[in-house]
Amino acid sequence: MVNWARMRDCYGDVDRVPGLLDRVEGEDDAEAWEELGYRLCLEHDLLFPASFAAFPRLVRLARRSEQARGLAGTIVQRAAGAHGCDDLLAACAGAIAEFDGLLTRHLQSRPTDYLASFCAALAAKGQYHWSAVLGDCTDDFYEVNCPHCLVEVTIAIGDYGHHSAIRDWNLGDVDRRDLRPASHQELSGTGRWMYETAVRDGEEALAAGIALLFGKAECPRCASVFNIADEYTSANRPVLRFAEEM
Known part of the structure; x- marks a missing residue:
């Protein structure tokens, strides 16, 4: 039972x-949905x-309501932030x-909010770093450090090229x-889920971009080859104290 007397909102x-x-x-x-949105999620990505x-x-409303699905998605995507509500998050x-x-079932319907729902599903799986940065693979850039010489390398995935x-x-x-894109056989874990889900749902450009994102890059400075997703994940994955409870 929620003790609403202790549950302050944005104001x-x-x-x-x-x-x-x-x-x-x-x-x-x-009108009520609009007010809920700014009371629950308004300020600077705070919760x-x-x-x-x-x-x-x-979540219960999200089965029939696009507004509920979107608002729940925003909350779960921000859950890695510094909100001071770890006990409440663990209870969720x-x-x-x-x-x-x-969301997994919703994605199979190939909805118009596909990418937003895809990213919300990533956050629900605890993959907050991918949820925050994944684009539609037509104009995406990722910054990683070469693990060998430490130079900052720009990874570009888009219609203009993949380099x-x-x-x-x-x-x-x-x-x-x-x-150098990863083959289906080389993918595992989160990368495999992302790729197979996009393929299943006919999102060909997204699937191809994910194969590149989880593939390999050559450092222009020292010519060493590294796994893009591994380097990006190690630098950006948030540490959550409640993770073991989920």
Whole structure:
């Protein structure tokens, strides 16, 4: 049972969110959805106790409501931030798992919000770093350090080409080297799930980009070859104290 008297929202209020949830459960109330959005998720990617208290109800509504699915997705994607609500987040583990399953089914319908739902599903699986940066693979850039010489390498995946390069302020990407995509057999874990899901759902450009992202790059400075996803993940994966409870 949620003690709403302790669940402040973005404005420090404790009395608005429960009533707003009752309103959207009863009917499709656009005004109530708008207010819920800024009370739960407004400020600078921050979350609040009310965000986590509302999350299980949003997940239940997400089966039939695009607004609920989007708001629940925003909350789970921000969950790696410094919100001071680790105990409340840990208590949402069951709802997060339920949301993950719901999103997986939703993706199979090839919805118009495919990429947003794909990224929310990544966050629900604890892959916050990929959830935050993955694009549609038509105009994506990732910065990684070469594990051998430590130079910063730009990884480009898009319609203009797929390469590693050194980024120059005036010249752009210089000394480009072609990326080496991973084969299906080489993929495992999160990369395999991402690739197989995109293939299953007919998202060919996204699948091809994921194969490149989880493939290998050559450092333009020292010519060593490294796994792009491994280097990006090691530099960007957040450490969550509640992870063992999920």
